[in-house]
Amino acid sequence: GDSGCQTGLMCFQRARDETSQVPGCAVGGTEDIPGADYCYDPTSESPPLVWLGEDGCSEDQPCNRCAGSCSNDGDCKGNLECFVRIDGESTSVPGCTSGGIGDVLGEDYCYDPDAAFTPSPTKTP
DSSP, X not given: OGGGSOTTOEEEOOOTTOOOOOTTSOSOSTTOOTTXXXXXXXXXXXXXXXXXOTTOOOSSSXXXXXXXXXXXXXXXXXXXXXXXXXXXXXXXXXXXBOOSTTOOTTOOEEEOTXXXXXXXXXXXX
8 A cells, every 4th residue: 555655655556467557667677577566656647547436436526637437527626527438448548547456447537638648659651
């Protein structure tokens, strides 16, 4: 949990043998052990997905960016919107770091539609 991290940092938990990128860190290298948990800065530009449960977000308790599960835009704070994924889908939620135990396949998460997103590289024709 977060108690093992320095003040202001949070624990990014990965499933056994998982190699998801830890927010704010490079992937790979001798120190990137598959399945290991690492402390990260939650104020990074791309926070990890946080799973609050099937009814984790509601109009009475709207969620922050990268938290879920939401059912519609009203379940998200302010100008955030609900990013809907199809059952079992692992599509990246814009502005959030995929992977880790908070990334539940097919679940919906709040995101910032106004954030600047970097497009994925494409193969030159």
